[in-house]
Structure formats: C-alpha cells, structure tokens
Amino acid sequence: MxxxxxxxxxxxxxxxxxxxxxxxxxxxxxxxxxxxxxxxxxxxxxxxxxxxxxISVCENCFSYTEEESICRICSDPKRTDEAICVVESPSDISSIESSGVFRGRYHVLHGVISPLDGIGPQDLKIAPLLSKIKDSLATDAPVKEVILALDADLEGDTTVLYLAKILGEMGLQTSRIAHGVPIGGDIDYIDHRTLGRAIENRIQI
Ligand SMILES: [Zn+2]
Structure with a gap:
C-alpha cells in the first residue's frame, strides 16, 4: 500500500x-x-x-447468453432434443462444443454435490433439469439419453450417482464421459480430441 x-x-x-x-x-x-x-x-x-x-443466464439450460432469454444452442433447430449433456459450469460447454462430437442440448448445474462444503442437490439446477426431462417425455421429442459430463473427482462422482439413480427410475439411458478423463481431471483442461473421444466412448450407467 x-x-x-x-x-x-x-x-x-x-x-x-x-x-x-x-x-x-x-x-x-x-x-x-x-x-x-x-x-x-x-x-x-x-x-x-x-x-x-x-450477459444473462439462459432460462432453459442455465448457461450464459447474450440473447434475450434463451441461448443460441437451446434455440438451434438443427440440434437434437433427444440428448442432454449435463455439465457443472457454462465454461464446460465451450470445451465440449470445440470437440464437435455432441449435437444435443446442454444443462448447467452451476456446481456439484459437495456435502463437505454444504452443497446439496437443492443448491444446484437439478430440479429444473428433472422437470424439463419429465415435460419432454409427454411430447413428440422426448429426451432419450442424458450424458453426465462431470469431473472425475469425489464431488463429480457423488453427483453422477445421485442423478443416475433418479434418471434410471425415470427410464432414461444415462451415461458418463469416459476414457481420457484423468482421475480428479477437470474437463476444462482436457484437450478437445481427448474430450471428444471421452464423449464418444461414454459409459452407460
Ligand atoms: Zn440455453
């Protein structure tokens, strides 16, 4: 000073x-x-x-957007409604988009379940994800697969287990990204080709 x-x-x-x-x-x-x-x-x-x-938060996927209320990915008619890729933060979307292998929609949780930090499911955008999927099941474009693209650490694993159980009960195919994501790996820092392969080789839960 x-x-x-x-x-x-x-x-x-x-x-x-x-x-x-x-x-x-x-x-x-x-x-x-x-x-x-x-x-x-x-x-x-x-x-x-x-x-x-x-910049505001998209009302549908909770990513960031410079559009009025719905982001470009959510409003892109060329993308499929059949698959939703669930990520921890908006920055994960740009990493996955750069890999070019995913053509579905996204949903941002804005965090992961972390009991040690006092963060439970109710603190994340989990309820809107589940109601969005539930609503889609009654339409002619139902969600068929949910890909959980969360970090391979304790909090990521906890969140995957929590969501996979609920989504399984809803009769949905749930998978998580696989190979090339190191233990404790942050998907923000994985190169695009590795991340692309991790999505293509996703493991069904
Ligand atoms: Zn959106």
Missing part, C-alpha cells in the same frame, strides 16, 4: 479479490493499469461493465 494514493490502493484491493491473485500480483496489475494509456483503461473498464450488462 502506497498510503498517499488511495485510488491506486482501491484498484489493488479490487484486483486482490480475483481468484489466484495475491497482494503482490494485485499491486503489479494495478501499476500496469496506471502506466497504461487512457484508451486501454477505458476499454478495460467498459469490457467489465458490458460483460455484466449484456
């Missing part, structure tokens, strides 16, 4: 709230902004404002 530059202290303080940014990195970033051009600072601050103003 400089002491006589409260505006700089404030920026350092804001940067230090970012994940993975300690006090030293926060100070380095803040000084970088200070030394940068006015144009850079304006672009940077408007990018932050715009991301909050323009």
């Amino acid at each position: 400089i002491g006589n530059l409260p505006s700089l202290d404030k920026l350092i303080h804001e940067f230090s709230k970012l994940p993975g940014i300690g006090p030293k990195s926060a100070a380095r970033l803040a000084y970088h902004v200070l030394k940068s051009s006015q144009e850079f600072a304006d672009d940077f601050s408007s990018a932050i404002t715009e991301v909050k103003e323009n």
